[in-house]
Amino acid sequence: MNGQAGMRPVAIVGGGWAGLACGVELAAAGLPVHLFEAAKQLGGRARRVDWDGIPIDNGQHLMVGAYRETLSLMGRLGTRAFLERRPLELRVPGFLLRLPRLPAPLNLAVGLVLSRGLAWRDKLAAARLMHYLKDRAFRLPRDEGAGDFLRRQQQPENLVDKLWGPICVAALNTPVEHASAQVFCNVLRDSLAGERADSDLVMNRADLGLLLPDAAAAFIAGKGGRVETGRKVESLSRGGAGFRLEGTDINADHVVVATHPARLPDLLFTLPGAEAILDQTDSLAWQPILTLWLRFDKPVPFPFPMLGLGGGQAPWAFERHDLDPGLVAIVVSAEGPHLALTEEALLEEYLALLAGQVGPLPRLLGWKRIVEKRATFACIPRLRRPANATPIPGLFLAGDYTAGDYPATLEGAVRSGVECARLILDSRT
Numbered sequence: 001m002n003g004q005a006g007m008r009p010v011a012i013v014g015g016g017w018a019g020l021a022c023g024v025e026l027a028a029a030g031l032p033v034h035l036f037e038a039a040k041q042l043g044g045r046a047r048r049v050d051w052d053g054i055p056i057d058n059g060q061h062l063m064v065g066a067y068r069e070t071l072s073l074m075g076r077l078g079t080r081a082f083l084e085r086r087p088l089e090l091r092v093p094g095f096l097l098r099l100p101r102l103p104a105p106l107n108l109a110v111g112l113v114l115s116r117g118l119a120w121r122d123k124l125a126a127a128r129l130m131h132y133l134k135d136r137a138f139r140l141p142r143d144e145g146a147g148d149f150l151r152r153q154q155q156p157e158n159l160v161d162k163l164w165g166p167i168c169v170a171a172l173n174t175p176v177e178h179a180s181a182q183v184f185c186n187v188l189r190d191s192l193a194g195e196r197a198d199s200d201l202v203m204n205r206a207d208l209g210l211l212l213p214d215a216a217a218a219f220i221a222g223k224g225g226r227v228e229t230g231r232k233v234e235s236l237s238r239g240g241a242g243f244r245l246e247g248t249d250i251n252a253d254h255v256v257v258a259t260h261p262a263r264l265p266d267l268l269f270t271l272p273g274a275e276a277i278l279d280q281t282d283s284l285a286w287q288p289i290l291t292l293w294l295r296f297d298k299p300v301p302f303p304f305p306m307l308g309l310g311g312g313q314a315p316w317a318f319e320r321h322d323l324d325p326g327l328v329a330i331v332v333s334a335e336g337p338h339l340a341l342t343e344e345a346l347l348e349e350y351l352a353l354l355a356g357q358v359g360p361l362p363r364l365l366g367w368k369r370i371v372e373k374r375a376t377f378a379c380i381p382r383l384r385r386p387a388n389a390t391p392i393p394g395l396f397l398a399g400d401y402t403a404g405d406y407p408a409t410l411e412g413a414v415r416s417g418v419e420c421a422r423l424i425l426d427s428r429t
């Protein structure tokens, strides 16, 4: 055991990517860690699901090269070999943007010039917007709806429909009219306006469980920590100088609550001072993500592993030959009329859209629809998000919803977990 002898473990409530990132960081620094996960498996909203013996993801996830903390964590865990990295390529019916392997910002300039489906006025408007934002270090004087912001910046409708809108919905999981312009600009800053490799698309080539949770749990255990699944923490209460974790036999001086924010009221309600935290989270609203998994008897010939299918809700299809030779995931972000469709109607619509992109499809063997109703918080303007350090000494919050530049993403979750670990480590020196 590498943990410091006699020290009470840091308790982590929640084994999603935020809690696991925190656990790995603390364990690597030699602190004893005890992580509790209510579900039977780790991973939270980015987890492995069993589909009749085939491991799939609860929802297709996409990363970008700018996910520095996530990629560095995977480097530490030795799972980066499960990633496929490609220069950004957006293929949607009637639109193609492909960034060449040139230094930034030349890659974006050349990519825009050579793009298909945009008029010259669209391309110039896109370049003008990036220039405007760079001049202001991507900070807007005030936050507003991304749709209003883009109109005020005189971004043509075709450009918004083909480029800005799909990026916004995919990254913020919030329709462009309701999305935060500032967070949208943060995404542009860290992807399109960063270093060349920041805009790379990073796709998982193994199920999400292998990508992080399995390896993170093994890492924590290897350092003498404990990871318990199927163990729900009912609530936190004051226990002497620290906290008692109801539902477990653990007392801890430091607790990192790394659950979905909707769980905070139940967990914190008896703690004096918790109202200040709950005030900041009770205005959060949620957006869903739907993933339709399709299994064909042969591989579907994708010209690029990720294809926009067009259509109202801008679905994206991913070939997932890594999980099964004939597997395809179609992911649809945010709320919309697609959620009201029957499974059969949804299937018919998306099969037709997929065939429109890749040609006649092989024989369909099966399908599975997974809807995550509270996939992410609605990333609206001027959202109040709580900090990782709370007003209650010893209590920390990790999760994609905590204060930060990012929308609800794996990177936001991992950053928050790492930050909580750093705060705890700093408090001990």
Ligand SMILES: Cc1cc2nc3c(=O)[nH]c(=O)nc-3n(C[C@H](O)[C@H](O)[C@H](O)COP(=O)(O)OP(=O)(O)OC[C@H]3O[C@@H](n4cnc5c(N)ncnc54)[C@H](O)[C@@H]3O)c2cc1C
Binding pocket: 013, 014, 015, 016, 017, 018, 019, 036, 037, 038, 039, 042, 043, 044, 045, 046, 058, 059, 060, 061, 062, 063, 231, 232, 233, 234, 258, 259, 260, 263, 267, 289, 290, 291, 372, 374, 375, 376, 398, 399, 400, 401, 408, 409, 410, 411, 413
């Ligand atoms: C379908 C889908 C697609 C997505 N696509 C992308 C994408 O393409 N790119 C991207 O970057 N992000 C994407 N996201 C967002 C990303 O998955 C989340 O931002 C991230 O997983 C959130 O991690 P977290 O650790 O903050 O929270 P969670 O994953 O919600 O983890 C919280 C954990 O706490 C546990 N828990 C709750 N209460 C208790 C309790 N009382 N005791 C013990 N344990 C408890 C839960 O079971 C859960 O495992 C997607 C999300 C979904 C759902």
